[in-house]
Amino acid sequence: MVNRFSVFGWFDVPATLSDAGAQADFAGALHFWLAWSVVVLSVMHGFMALKHHFIDKDDTLKRMLGKSSSDYGV
Numbered sequence: 001m002v003n004r005f006s007v008f009g010w011f012d013v014p015a016t017l018s019d020a021g022a023q024a025d026f027a028g029a030l031h032f033w034l035a036w037s038v039v040v041l042s043v044m045h046g047f048m049a050l051k052h053h054f055i056d057k058d059d060t061l062k063r064m065l066g067k068s069s070s071d072y073g074v
Helices: 020-054 060-064
Strands: 004-007 011-014
Touching: 020 060
Parallel strands: none
Antiparallel strands: 004 011
């Protein structure tokens, strides 16, 4: 018997590994680490934008927020 999983109830996809438990463990671990990578990169991105604004005193943060340099007389 081939293990399958449903994709939003639209169609079934056969499991790619013979042991569905091991596949679920691997997918769960991969999802966990990729999710934390996105969180860490997002936080770093925010801190670097603040660094540009407060330490470098450039208009990077303003441009990220959709304001052009001409809006500030530059």
